[in-house]
Amino acid sequence: MRTRSYSRNAKFALAATAAIFAATSSSSQTVSDDSVPQAGLNIPEKLTIFGNNDPNVRRATALVNGDIITGTDVGHRLALIVAANGGTVSEEEKQRLRVQVLRNLIDETLQIQEAEANEINISQAEIDQTFNQVAQQNFGQDISAFDEYLRSKGSSSETLKRQIKGELAWSRLLRRNIQPFINVGEEEVNAIIERLNASKGTTEYRIGEIYMAATPETASQIAANMRQILDQIRQGGSFIAYARQFSEASTAVTGGDLGWVRPGQLPQSLAEAASQMQVGQVVGPVEVPGGFSILYLIDQRQILTADPRNAVLSLKQLSISFPEGTTEKQATARAAQFATATQNIKGCGAANEVAATIGAAVVDNDQVRLKDLPGPLQSTIADLPIGQASQPFGSVEDGVRVLILCGRDDPQTAAAPSFDQIMSQLENERVNKRARTYLRDLRRDAIIEYN
Incomplete structure (x- = not known):
């Protein structure tokens, strides 16, 4: 059973579209409007519009039940992806992405048309x-x-606003036409609660997923496309942006985030992949029923067990900086003196006095979660007795610092999700399944003309 939540209100659209701009670049990237999609969409590389061939006229790339999608629309939407990847997408990759962007715009148009046909109109x-x-x-x-x-970046406000309109319209349509007909029984929820209690202490994962459907005929091409997406992500591209634009799961609207899932909730291939991943790792494409997935392991934890990384720490940071021109040898000697002085600190009460004698700056922070510290520091601070300082860390450029642990509030035992939360999750899963069928039927019945 796949856990894919769908957008219930505007906050999901906000979160998804905001994520597109998480990675920015100082260089401007403008996408040409005269390129056209190639593979799989039967669009000739060079086309002629019969009649007045005015270069100032916006030409149709596709007509979807009479609504026009232009090359400019494709170019502007593609530019959002390029911006999210710091402008580093190759020309070859752009051509491949154009095909997928056009497909997304067609789906988005169908969703807006269906919402309007059901008298659902999203106001300006x-x-x-x-x-x-x-x-x-x-x-x-x-x-x-x-x-x-x-x-x-070669895009426009209107492009982003259309994307927002599509998300809001589809979400509202699902709430009206599908959600009211989804039923979840109390016995189903109680059975899940019993399984959760029986699974206490086992691992669950917070996973991001990019899912693309494939048939036996298209499997090799889809897998190749996903390997290219994976390469872009590993080179620094935004997983959230790619999931938002290309995933065919309804979690695309939330950047592919499946939330917390147990292995038993995933297809076997995904469960096996997740169990072998490290937090922060991206793998794929993984074959699943009906297609392929790229997985991103956001986090993991033990079911109904307190996560020690949620401990809230009270820390005091002492730091020294090096004057410009300091050599590595000079910095090492100064850092050694700093280490000796700080390792002799006896409790946080003495830290300010020691800092004054060695010319160190002091910063206090009483609300630091252990899991928010950089990975290498987490294990060090987790085992640090209260009142003691960590080993020095830093660089010649950034200076050297230590953290002194002044206090720790350990997390309470994790509570099981509530009855209502589990019921909502089950409802979402069933809505998502019907939503995919709904969109498939819209594609099948649509009249789509390519130029």
Whole structure:
């Protein structure tokens, strides 16, 4: 059983679209409008529009039940992906991505059309509100700066607003046409609670997934496409942005995040892959029923067991910096003196006095979660007695520092999800399954013309 939650309200659209701008680049990347998709969509590389061939006229790349998708639409949406990857996508990769972007725009158009056919209309005020929230998260109150950023990347505000409209429309359509007809019995929920209690102490995973459907005829091509996506992510591309644009699971709207799942909730191939992954690792493509997946292990924990990494620490940081021109040898000698002085500290009460004698800066922080520290420091601080200092860490450029543990609040035993939370998850799973069928039927019945 696959756990894929769908967007219930505008906050999911906000989270997904905001994630696109998590990675930015100072260089401007403009996407050409005259390139056209190639593989699989039967679009000729060179085409002629019969009649007045005016270069200032927006030409249709596809007609979806009469609604136009232009090369400009494809180019602007592609530019959002390029921006999320720091502008480092190769020209060859762009051509491949254009095909997928066009497919996404066709699906988005079908979703908006179906919502309107059901008298679901997303107001411009709703779209603008979500757009402004995204802008505020990334550019403060300066909406014009956000507009300029999008233009500098070869995209536009209207492109992002259309994406927001599609997400909101599809979400509202699912809530009206599918969710009311989903039933989950109390006995199903109670059975899951019993299994959770029986599984206490076993591992569960928080997983991100990019899923793409495949048939026997298309399997090799889909797998090749996913390997290229995986390469881009490993080179620094945004997993969330790729999931948002290309995953065919309904979790695409939340950047591919499946939430916390147990191995038994996943197809066997995904469960086996997750059990062998390290936190932060991305693997794939993994073959699953109906297609392939790329997996990202966001985190892992023990079921109904307190995670020691959730301990809240009270820390005091002592740091020294090196003057410009300091050699490695000089820095090593100074760091050794710093280490000797700090290792002799007896409790946090003496830290400020010691810092003053060695010319160190002091910073206090009483609300640091252990899991928020860099990986190499977590194991060191986890085993550190209260009142003692860590080993020095840093560099010539950034200076050297130590952390003194002044206090620790250990996490309480993790509570099981509530009855309502489990019921909601089951409902979401069933809505997602029907939503995929719904969209498949829309594709099948649509009249789509390619130019």
